[in-house]
Amino acid sequence: MSQLKKASLDEKFSLIHEHWRPKVVAELNVQELKLVKFAGVFPWHHHEHEDELFLVWRGEMRIEFRDKSITLRGEFCMVPRGVEHRTIAEAEAEGLVFEPTQTRNTGNIVDEAFTAPNGVSI
């Protein structure tokens, strides 16, 4: 049972030195818990088949939809599949993302600057 171990969110976040590139910290039931540092403006996109949960752990992050905007601070929001959105952080924020394994961070688009590799664990 040596695979049973715990991890600290603070410690894991301290290992992340880039923005918008999710790091996998747990995999379960073909889903992943990822940690992300947000800063700036992420491109508009949607996920065809994946619902996505954002929980802002530190700082403030805004999710913009085409018809509304939701600001998260110690709060969470589930973005259903198919719903176009973008994320914005005026100052660096830290968040948890829960979504299926192999979800591309930019969903239906590929962006040279923002599309991140999948399956990068810390």
Place this chain on the structure above:
Amino acid sequence: MSQLKKASLDEKFSLIHEHWRPKVVAELNVQELKLVKFAGVFPWHHHEHEDELFLVWRGEMRIEFRDKSITLRGEFCMVPRGVEHRTIAEAEAEGLVFEPTQTRNTGNIVDEAFTAPNGVSI
């Protein structure tokens, strides 16, 4: 898009007035994010088909396995399917649980005091 909304962990936890009875706060990809208040000793059990992630948000909670014990405080632990475990909190603690929809909290056992109804949302 009126279904798009945020929720605060603190507010949701303030609505929970019982121990060991998970409340669903988000459903996505046939998984649920649940909030639980822990206090005391939960029965030994395992989940045949479900991996289970615990993240302790406030306070301290211990997960006991047959050959080791892991104490969580601002930390998380993934319990793979099939692994027998029980959870213990000396004082009340608050945690997030991520697992498939319809996962029975007591897994392979049914306990009059501890088995909780599924799908109770707050």
